[in-house]
Amino acid sequence: MxxxxxxxxxxxxxxxxxxxxxxxxxxxxxxxxxxxxxxxxxxxxxxxxxxxxxxxxxxxALASVAAQVAGALGEYASVHRGAGHLSQVTTRRYEAARETVRGFVRGRVDDSVVFTRNTTDAINLAVHITPGDVVVLDIEHHANLLPWCAPKDGRNRARVVTARATIEDTLVAIEAELASEPASLLAVTAASNVTGEVLPISRLASIAHRHGARILVDAAQLVAHRPISIVSHGIDYLAFSGHKAYAPFGAGVLIGRSDWFDAADPYLAGGGATADVDLRGDENSAGTTWHTGAARHEAGSPNVLGAVSIAEACAALAELxxxxxxxxxxxxxxxxxxxxxxxxxxxxxxxxxxxxxxxxxxxxxxxxxxxxxxxxxxxxxxxxxxxxxxxxxxxxxxxxxxxxxxxxxxxxxxxxxxxxxxxxxxxxxxxxxxxxxxxxxxxxxxx
Known part of the structure; x- marks a missing residue:
């Protein structure tokens, strides 16, 4: 206590x-x-x-979350592909963490849940998988601004909208920008990290969808404070960090529609992301075959305790x-x-x-x-x-x-x-x- x-x-x-x-x-x-x-x-x-x-x-960290993570350390081993008992236990715990997080934010059953280092890393992954232009507000945290402004495929894809004095006028400005020229994505914060003001996510999602765009929500400042539902709010992609939601260790998550995840090249190339590798390079070889789903973008040994801590924090917040x-x-x-x-x-x-x-x-x-x-x-x-x-x-x-x-x-x-x-x-x-x-x-x- x-x-x-x-x-x-x-x-x-x-x-x-x-x-x-x-x-x-x-x-x-x-x-x-x-x-x-x-x-x-x-x-x-x-x-x-x-x-x-x-x-x-x-x-x-919530005391209850820290206690659960400390308990997991006693059965900690490498995830995936390990036949040993502790590897199996840790793998189950890691994969169960995805389902806990998905349930907490009311994700779709076929959404990909990809663990990352933090919200910044999650949004950079979103940049990697997103085709086409992106509309973003000028009030964003740099994590949801600078990655979109970086050139990709030889051009700047970001179209920055200046927020107006009111939310209502800002929604009008966003809709006008989306109507002026096709865009693939609207990327917005759910709550300002400067003032705490909450934006109307459902309305923003409706505006984006009305003009053929998807919406990504930076929920780093929201998930620990307000309920959020990917399904009910009409969100396509959601990013947040564990360390802002009472979870120790550095981990984040990007959740969303799987088609863009599967169509993009792996975020990192390496072990765990591959289904098969063949270096013969002749006409009978398919070369590298990459996994689909979350594994495609989680190469290398993941931060198991970070993922577990996010899941435990989500469960604790739901209980509160x-x-x-x-x-x-x-x-x-x-x-x-x-x-x-x-x-x-x-x-x-x-x-x-x-x-x-x-x-x-x-x-x-x-x-x-x-x-x-x-x-x-x-x-x-x-x-x-x-x-x-x-x-x-x-x-x-x-x-x-x-x-x-x-x-x-x-x-x-x-x-x-x-x-x-x-x-x-x-x-x-x-x-x-x-x-x-x-x-x-x-x-x-x-x-």
Whole structure:
């Protein structure tokens, strides 16, 4: 179970934000996570409990997931083609992981489920198998932007649509682009990693299909927060990472219609992807015969524990239930938003004026303070972890008027209201000028 949060040194009552002075009821963690009792050093010379508000970068492993993966280590061996008992056990566990993931995202029975290194790798695989042009928004994480913009077959296939001030106008712009010239694919994020705003995936899928295109959804920031259904939402391809969904080890997944997977050359050439290899090179030889299905694009020894951890995380999230997850995030989000609104100089980031849904992410700036300075202050003085920079979404930050970056607080199943309150207290002290900790921007820090 989670240990009781360890309080950091509090600002004096005069600088505590009004949101905290009018303290709301305590909101407990939704589920135990690994590292919930971590202690970190602060400038005052002692250690405090770590307030992890950087879930959007990498969520801590759920304790139940870590326990299952630790158990799997006792029966760990090489997958596929091994006759030994542990190889058979591991192979069954690896292949069962595909079915667990498919069930969690409500995939079609004939969809290919390919394990990758992460979402970036999954989208690069999607680039590899996709024929024709791709329409993409300018608000995307670089993982769902740069791979499409790289030349393929001697030309740039990406057609970048500038997001409008509203979701409705953005949908109109996307439809106009798809109608102007045929495209094979619309590639969109499900939830912004900068602001947490959720896009209407079902409507986007309908627009794409109406114009003869398929849709790929980058669900890295959605699967741990909202239910998603490949079938019900009309999704053709779905990509996400385990490390943003409470799964340890580096692994991701690309799920989707098998015809493009089978028509493309293998993503990597090597063992496991081949059905037969013949080097004679004469007219009686067919040369290399590649597998179809997921194996075609999973050459080499796979990250078995990564795949198992994703599956266990999916099962754990399903057990928690979307209603409980949604309510927990709603309560924490309302508390955070209300507190930020009462702190002078805090300016929240928002892409669309008509967005109505947001996962547990809040991007913001503070007047007079560089983002890096804010993040360093929160860490060194209060033991709070947030993200700063441009969040691998440089075009979006520039469009929002913050080319130097911003601060991002993000939360999830292991977050309590104490974590949110500590952040608000610390920001309140910084804004009010009652702290002497005002670190300078580290110019060498990568955005």
């Amino acid at each position: 989670l240990s009781a949060p360890v309080a950091t040194v509090r600002p004096t009552p005069a600088v505590v934000s009004a949101a905290i002075a009018d303290r709301a009821p305590f909101i407990p963690a939704l589920a135990p996570v690994v590292g919930a009792d971590a202690q970190v050093p602060v400038a005052a010379g002692h250690r405090v409990g770590y307030a992890n508000l950087d879930y959007a970068a990498s969520a801590p 239930g979307p209603e409980a997850i949604g309510l927990h995030e709603l309560e924490l989000g309302e508390r955070l938003d209300a507190g930020l609104a009462r702190i002078d100089g805090v300016r929240p980031l928002q892409i669309f004026t008509d967005s109505t849904d947001r996962v547990g992410i809040a991007g913001f700036t503070i007047d007079g303070f560089a983002p890096r300075a804010v993040a360093e202050y929160l860490s060194s003085e209060h033991g709070i972890g947030v993200r700063d920079g441009k969040f691998c979404a440089h075009p979006l930050l520039k469009r929002l008027g913050h080319p130097e970056g911003a601060v991002r607080a993000s939360f999830g199943a292991g977050t309590t209201s104490d974590d949110v309150d500590r952040l608000l207290n610390a920001l309140g002290a910084l804004s009010a000028g009652t702290t002497t900790a005002r670190p300078e921007l580290d110019e060498g820090y990568p955005a």
